[in-house]
Amino acid sequence: xxxxxxxxxxxxxxxxxxxxxxxxxxxxxxxxxxxxxxxxxxxxxxxxxxxxxxxxxxxxxxxxxxxxxxxxxxxxxxxxxxxxxxxxxxxxxxxxxxxxxxxxxxxxxxxxxxxxxxxxxxxxxxxxxxxxxxxxxxxxxxxxxxxxxxxxxxxxxxxxxxxxxxxxxxxxxxxxxxxxxxxxxxxxxxxxxxxx
Numbered sequence: 272x273x274x275x276x277x278x279x280x281x282x283x284x285x286x287x288x289x290x291x292x293x294x295x296x297x298x299x300x301x302x303x304x305x306x307x308x309x310x311x312x313x314x315x316x317x318x319x320x321x322x323x324x325x326x327x328x329x330x331x332x333x334x335x336x337x338x339x340x341x342x343x344x345x346x347x348x349x350x351x352x353x354x355x356x357x358x359x360x361x362x363x364x365x366x367x368x369x370x371x372x373x374x375x376x377x378x379x380x381x382x383x384x385x386x387x388x389x390x391x392x393x394x395x396x397x398x399x400x401x402x403x404x405x406x407x408x409x410x411x412x413x414x415x416x417x418x419x420x421x422x423x424x425x426x427x428x429x430x431x432x433x434x435x436x437x438x439x440x441x442x443x444x445x446x447x448x449x450x451x452x453x454x455x456x457x458x459x460x461x462x463x464x465x466x467x
Contacts, residue, residue, distance in 0.1 A: 273286075273323050273324060273327050277327065282331050282334075283324060283327045283328060283331065284328070284334060284338055284339065284340070284341055284342065285339070285341075285342045285343075285344070285446045286320055286321070286324035286342070286343045286344065287344045287345075287346075287441060287442075287446070288316060288317040288319075288320035288321065288343075288344070288345040288346060289346045290312060290313075290316045290346070291312060291313050291316075291346050291348075291398070292308070292309065292312045292313065292361075292398070293358065293361045293398050293401060293402055294309060294358075294360065294361060294405075295357045295358060295401070295402055295405030295406055295409065296357065296359075296360075296405075297357060297409075298359040298360075301359065301360055305360060306360045309360045309361060309363075309364050310360075310363075310364050310367070313346075313361070313364035313365065313367075313368065314364050314367045314368060314371070317345045317346070317368050317371065317372075318371065320343075320345070321343050321345065321371070321372075321375050321386065324343050325343060325375075325379055325382070325384055328341045328343075328382070328384055329382050329384075333383065334383070339446065339447050339448045339451075340383065340384075340385060340448075340451055341382070341383060341384040341385065342384075342385050342386075342387075342445065342446050342450070343375070343379070343384060343385070343386045343387075344386075344387055344388065344389065344441060344445050344446060345368050345371075345372055345386075345387075345388040345389075346368065346388065346389065346391075347365050347368045347369045347372070347388040347389065347390045347457045348361070348362075348365040348390050348391060349390050349391070349392045349459060349461050349464055349465045350362040350365050350366075351365040351366050351368060351369040351388075351390055351457060352369075352390065352457075352459065352465045352467065353464075353465055354366075357405075357406065357409065358402075365390075368388055369388060369390075369457045372386055372387065372388040372455065372456075372457060373455045376454040376455030376456075377455065379454075380454060385450065385451070385453065385454040386454055386455065387445050387450070387453060387454060387455070387456050387457070387458065388456070388457040388458070389437060389440055389441050389445065389457065389458050389459075389460055390457050390458065390459045390460065390461065390465070391432065391436075391437045391460050391461060392425075392426065392432060392459075392460065392461025392462055392464045392465070393418060393421055393422045393425070393426065393431050393432060393461070393462075393464075394431065394432045394433070394434060394436070394437060395418075395431045395432065395433055395434070396434060399418055399431075400418075402417070402418070403415060403416075403417040403418040418431055419431070422462075425464045426461065426462040426463050426464050427462060427463025427464075428462035428463050429462075430462060432460070432461070432462055436460060436462075437460050440458055440460045444458075445458065
């Protein structure tokens with residue numbers, strides 16, 4: 272992926288490791304295969320993107336003065352701060368992303384690479400459609416009711432976020448020049464569920 276991107280678009284300056292999956296299941300019903308799959312996508316995907324992007328950036332040498340600098344950004348979640356019942360292995364995988372982001376930022380600082388993550392809350396995406404459906408089955412609610420309940424009960428802003436709420440923080444702030452002195456952080460974008 273990186274080789275093709277560099278070949279077609281030029282030097283790599285920003286990597287966003289955004290892929291992720293979720294699974295709603297009681298902790299004693301989760302199989303070893305469930306855990307491995309969760310960590311393969313949510314943590315190993317981030318690990319691969321971080322390490323391979325950093326190697327490419329280091330090989331490229333210093334960035335131009337006009338550039339936003341080298342940025343590596345990963346997808347965490349609000350469950351990296353406060354785990355939720357029925358999302359145990361998802362929560363654990365996102366805690367791992369948050370911790371890895373911190374140590375990776377420490378080690379990459381000498382290479383002038385900033386490493387941060389973002390922690391979305393309840394976002395109107397296919398992932399939350401799945402969570403809504405499974406929570407509804409377990410807790411006895413209809414389609415759309417769980418997501419509405421959690422958004423209303425948990426967020427200070429009383430709404431489900433849209434992808435642009437997260438995209439502006441990631442593509443606007445974290446990937447841009449205004450974050451030049453920010454590294455090792457997990458920026459919460461959740462409308463007021465987690466307060467750090």
